[in-house]
Amino acid sequence: MSRQSVWATKVMALIKGGNSTAAIAQIKVAPSVKDLQDLRKQMAAGNLLKTHPNVDAASSDMIVALSAPRLHRAP
Template sequence: MSKNSPTSRQSVWATKVLAIVQGGNSQAALAQIKVAPTVKDLQQLRKLMLANNLLAKHRLLEEAIDANLALLAAPRLHRSP
């Protein structure tokens, strides 16, 4: 297994948030989604939730994932000091 293989690494953050969702604490999962570290982590969470048929049950979480993907993917507007 190569260290550089992008498909070999699964997001630790995404698996932890998935465990929170499976445990029934959707409010805690929502809070975690709002502070997601990267787009890749959110995409991995979406894949895990789809694989476990959880997105249909948790529409609010799906909407939060979509919204935060858009926020993280958007270019940042910077103002020079």
């Protein structure tokens, strides 16, 4: 049983509040792939992936970027 990411919950609040620009800025400095995946799960549960295609694209792109071994972020 895993806990939901606090980061993902905070970014979801930005998205629900209509501030997708700030959400994308946060996505670009995401702490880990797991946090991004948690965010995408929360967005899918709230049917927000279709209504915010720019956030959807940014999160997908960052998952790919952070998954590359040469581009991972140090803890």
